[in-house]
Amino acid sequence: MKLSVIIPIYRGGAEWVDCWQAIVANSHLFEKIFLSFNYSDMQTDDLRIIGDVQPANVHVLVHQTKMTATEHSRKIYRWVLSQLPEGFILFLCHDDIIEPDALAEILVRELKTDEAIFGPFRFTTPDNSRRTVIACEFTDSLTGDHRVFANRLLEKTAVAFTASGLIIHSTVFARLVTTHERMQYGCNAEIFWLCNPLIRKIWQGRRPLVVINVRAESEGAILARHRGLFGAAAHSDALLTLTLAFAGYRDAPWIRLGLARQIAAKSILHPWRSLRYGPAHMVALYREGFLTFADLVTLPLFGLAAVALAAIVRIRNFFN
Structure with missing residues (x-):
């Protein structure tokens, strides 16, 4: 070759x-x-x-x-x-x-x-x-x-x-x-x-x-x-790579679920960075033909579910 x-x-x-x-x-x-x-x-x-x-x-x-x-x-x-x-x-x-x-x-x-x-x-x-x-x-x-x-x-x-x-x-x-x-x-x-x-x-x-x-x-x-960029830049790159990988495994739902969980976990740790970079990456990958419209709906729903679950756990731990 x-x-x-x-x-x-x-x-x-x-x-x-x-x-x-x-x-x-x-x-x-x-x-x-x-x-x-x-x-x-x-x-x-x-x-x-x-x-x-x-x-x-x-x-x-x-x-x-x-x-x-x-x-x-x-x-x-x-x-x-x-x-x-x-x-x-x-x-x-x-x-x-x-x-x-x-x-x-x-x-x-x-x-x-x-x-x-x-x-x-x-x-x-x-x-x-x-x-x-x-x-x-x-x-x-x-x-x-x-x-x-x-x-x-x-x-x-x-x-x-x-x-x-x-x-x-x-x-x-x-x-x-x-x-x-x-x-x-x-x-x-x-x-x-x-x-x-x-x-x-x-x-x-x-x-x-x-x-x-x-x-x-x-x-x-x-x-x-x-340049003081490492934290935000690394988070942005992680969201991009995980979202691109999510787009590649439509025939492997268990891997997609794991990737969605990773994206959600990063969103919980750094919500403002995720709001800044996550939607922009998803829209760009959709325009470039890597994500479908259904993916644009599925990924945020996974993220919201993870954030809600984390909030419930924290509230429960607080009162216990």
């Missing part, structure tokens, strides 16, 4: 060297290699790493202003779309390393446009210890019921790989770019790209696809905190 890779770079340093060397050594496996350099005091050094002589399939975009992780992704995705990539797209962070043997196994597969690949991953911590994380283990080796996979993934809403090691078809990518631009912080990017109406099956290889370097700070975390 045809595969292109998107790599956003911000203050890459030594870890970017390792990432780039692995990409160059296997550049023949990629249809196109998209590199986007966010502005930083290390941008010149990061650019020097790729050198003047590059493989013919490398495309480079250099930014002259510093952006948040989400602003950077918006620029990258619009730019990538303008290059008309074919086949599938791999997301990779600049401090993560692709595993060539696992990649070669994936490339011989013939995936459909509504199928995706996610990991598995090997994590490297600052003390150089390594552990392999399987997002979901299947009994039949390579794949399993997408609904089971999605349900387990959605239960771990604190997990955020910024989509590194995720592969989706370019048509799915193009269809979701406008929706992705509603994200403010970029939380749970893997859930956004995987748990939506356009993906019907998720594959996972037998061996780790990506080595992820675990760090205390990330580009997104640093810039978002400086």
Whole structure:
């Protein structure tokens, strides 16, 4: 299958060297290699790493202003779309390393446009210890019921790989770019790209696809905190990803019920934020064809029922 890779770079340093060397050594496996350099005091050094002589399939975009992780992704995705990539797209962070043997196994597969690949991953911590994380283990080796996979993934809403090691078809990518631009912080990017109406099956290889370097700070975390946006932005992104996932499981009512409960729970914890972002996300997804009119009625009813139930419980506890 045809595969292109998107790599956003911000203050890459030594870890970017390792990432780039692995990409160059296997550049023949990629249809196109998209590199986007966010502005930083290390941008010149990061650019020097790729050198003047590059493989013919490398495309480079250099930014002259510093952006948040989400602003950077918006620029990258619009730019990538303008290059008309074919086949599938791999997301990779600049401090993560692709595993060539696992990649070669994936490339011989013939995936459909509504199928995706996610990991598995090997994590490297600052003390150089390594552990392999399987997002979901299947009994039949390579794949399993997408609904089971999605349900387990959605239960771990604190997990955020910024989509590194995720592969989706370019048509799915193009269809979701406008929706992705509603994200403010970029939380749970893997859930956004995987748990939506356009993906019907998720594959996972037998061996780790990506080595992820675990760090205390990330580009997104640093810039978002400086702007004081994390709380509200993270809540908005969570509502968006959960609502988009809700739209994708009309044939799995038990998963829809679980998603509606999660949305309602977040609405109870932060009612004003939910009123600010929730209806706007639902209307946008309805206009983009992901939600039906019935969904616009069902979701608020679930939310109101949850709020009412919580109020009853609190009143009862108060008098007891």
